[in-house]
Amino acid sequence: MGEQLAFADVSFSYGDKQILDHFDLRVEKGEFVSLIGPSGIGKSTLFQLIAGLLEPGQGEIRLGSVAVANRLGQVGYMPQRDQLMPWRTIVENAALPLEIKGMKKKEAHERVRQQLPRYGLQDWADSYPAQLSGGMRQRVSFLRALFSGAEMMLLDEPFSALDGITRMDMQEWLMEKWQETGSTMLMITHDIDEAILLADRIIVLSGSPITKPIELTVPVSRPRTASSRNQAGFLALREQIWELLRQERQAATKPLRREA
Amino acid sequence: MMGRGIWFGISIAIFLLVWEAVCRFFGVPPFILPPPSAVVVSLWDLRASLVGVHLWATLQEVLLGLSISIVFGISLAFAMIRSRIVERLVYPYIVISQTIPIIALSPVFILWFGYDLSGKIAVTILFTFFPIVVNTYDGLRSTDKEMLQLLKTMGATNGQIFTKLQLPSSLPHFFSGLKVAATYSVAGATIGEWLGASEGLGYFGRRASGNFQAPALFASVLLLSILGMLLFWLVGRIERHFSPHMKTKGEQQ
Numbered sequence: 001m002g003e004q005l006a007f008a009d010v011s012f013s014y015g016d017k018q019i020l021d022h023f024d025l026r027v028e029k030g031e032f033v034s035l036i037g038p039s040g041i042g043k044s045t046l047f048q049l050i051a052g053l054l055e056p057g058q059g060e061i062r063l064g065s066v067a068v069a070n071r072l073g074q075v076g077y078m079p080q081r082d083q084l085m086p087w088r089t090i091v092e093n094a095a096l097p098l099e100i101k102g103m104k105k106k107e108a109h110e111r112v113r114q115q116l117p118r119y120g121l122q123d124w125a126d127s128y129p130a131q132l133s134g135g136m137r138q139r140v141s142f143l144r145a146l147f148s149g150a151e152m153m154l155l156d157e158p159f160s161a162l163d164g165i166t167r168m169d170m171q172e173w174l175m176e177k178w179q180e181t182g183s184t185m186l187m188i189t190h191d192i193d194e195a196i197l198l199a200d201r202i203i204v205l206s207g208s209p210i211t212k213p214i215e216l217t218v219p220v221s222r223p224r225t226a227s228s229r230n231q232a233g234f235l236a237l238r239e240q241i242w243e244l245l246r247q248e249r250q251a252a253t254k255p256l257r258r259e260a
Numbered sequence: 261m262m263g264r265g266i267w268f269g270i271s272i273a274i275f276l277l278v279w280e281a282v283c284r285f286f287g288v289p290p291f292i293l294p295p296p297s298a299v300v301v302s303l304w305d306l307r308a309s310l311v312g313v314h315l316w317a318t319l320q321e322v323l324l325g326l327s328i329s330i331v332f333g334i335s336l337a338f339a340m341i342r343s344r345i346v347e348r349l350v351y352p353y354i355v356i357s358q359t360i361p362i363i364a365l366s367p368v369f370i371l372w373f374g375y376d377l378s379g380k381i382a383v384t385i386l387f388t389f390f391p392i393v394v395n396t397y398d399g400l401r402s403t404d405k406e407m408l409q410l411l412k413t414m415g416a417t418n419g420q421i422f423t424k425l426q427l428p429s430s431l432p433h434f435f436s437g438l439k440v441a442a443t444y445s446v447a448g449a450t451i452g453e454w455l456g457a458s459e460g461l462g463y464f465g466r467r468a469s470g471n472f473q474a475p476a477l478f479a480s481v482l483l484l485s486i487l488g489m490l491l492f493w494l495v496g497r498i499e500r501h502f503s504p505h506m507k508t509k510g511e512q513q
Binding site for chain 1: 404406407409410411412413414415416420424425428429431503504505
């Protein structure tokens with residue numbers, strides 16, 4: 001194992017609002033890390049910094065243990081809503097990052113077609129996104145993210161728009177894919193169960209600005225299934241995270257009242 | 261879709277029958293309102309000049325005017341997207357131009373471009389240019405912000421963002437502008453012909469109106485309407501050709 005992603009002493013502000021203050025984070029190669037925290041704390045900002053859409057005001061961000069100035073085009077980003085282009089077929093959508101990297105269209109499509117059976121999408125290759133269910137669309141979005149940057153995958157609440165049953169299916173599916181690809185995955189979620197079920201480690205973000213995140217190791221053995229949710233370690237961790245988030249919310253609402 | 265066509269056919273048939281019946285039973289003078297049968301007869305009698313000369317003349321003006329508007333409209337919209345300076349300089353005029361009564365401006369264009377073909381083309385451009393520019397520009401500008409960010413994370417260059425995102429996502433806007441422009445183009449050419457011409461359906465209709473030849477006038481109006489509808493339909497066909505995903509929209513799961 002080696003380091004895949006690191007924030008070293010990173011500070012970042014949006015205008016006057018400081019989001020990160022001397023923030024440190026380290027993710028190992030092949031690790032699955034869940035990020036959880038109250039909404040509006042700056043989780044998306046964190047992702048935008050990793051993807052290279054934003055640059056830190058201070059400190060450095062390392063990818064694969066080297067400080068990379070231009071990180072655009074190096075990570076796989078799976079957005080909250082699938083963001084598939086309605087005018088492109090499934091193959092064309094998944095091939096987009098390859099085309100952007102300069103691969104010939106024909107070759108890119110060929111590479112996508114080879115992968116489709118593993119994603120249960122072979123019968124939908126030439127369909128348009130509007131014809132697919134929400135879960136299938138997210139699988140296409142995942143495949144597209146892999147082609148963009150399989151080594152470091154950023155999953156931004158990938159299942160939040162899906163119904164409960166599909167969501168549980170997709171969580172198990174994602175565990176499988178994570179094993180298969182060996183990718184490093186960083187996932188934002190609001191769902192404590194989802195965070196625990198999938199991750200090796202959970203990072204609870206708190207404070208404004210975020211300084212020292214709370215890191216928790218998930219004590220549930222792999223392989224995990226839906227019934228792993230009933231293990232004692234799982235339940236205890238869920239309780240602990242819930243308590244942390246509750247404290248955070250109480251702390252956050254107090255200054256608001258003072259302002260009002 | 262088939263069912264809709266049948267219903268439309270039925271409603272048209274009823275409309276024509278009622279029209280015909282009103283003309284016959286109430287003895288409406290044919291120079292005020294000719295019965296549809298008289299319009300059809302007139303269309304048949306005058307087919308050589310109506311279709312052979314006047315429809316052809318109007319079609320030329322419409323197609324040339326519309327084509328020039330498309331080329332320059334798209335170019336201007338691209339220029340405004342590409343350059344902030346062009347946008348700042350030109351956009352206010354485009355907004356203002358929307359409020360100017362273009363019919364009032366038409367004689368000015370005839371004055372400048374003359375009574376021959378170029379004058380009518382100029383008036384047609386006057387009518388069709390702005391819907392194309394405004395819709396294309398708005399389409400190019402209305403790119404989904406999240407999609408844009410996603411493309412950037414993939415390392416897309418500005419050129420790639422333009423061709424792979426902005427351009428295709430602006431197509432529906434462009435085509436809705438073109439549909440408006442297609443119907444306006446017939447109006448533009450007609451007005452151009454009213455203002456001074458020796459051929460064209462607008463010229464023919466005005467002359468028929470002056471001579472109280474109502475059936476001939478209605479025949480020219482009918483041809484102009486059909487021309488407008490055909491152009492509108494054609495744009496729809498082209499749009500579906502360029503955006504095949506729209507065909508499948510009805511089969512969503």
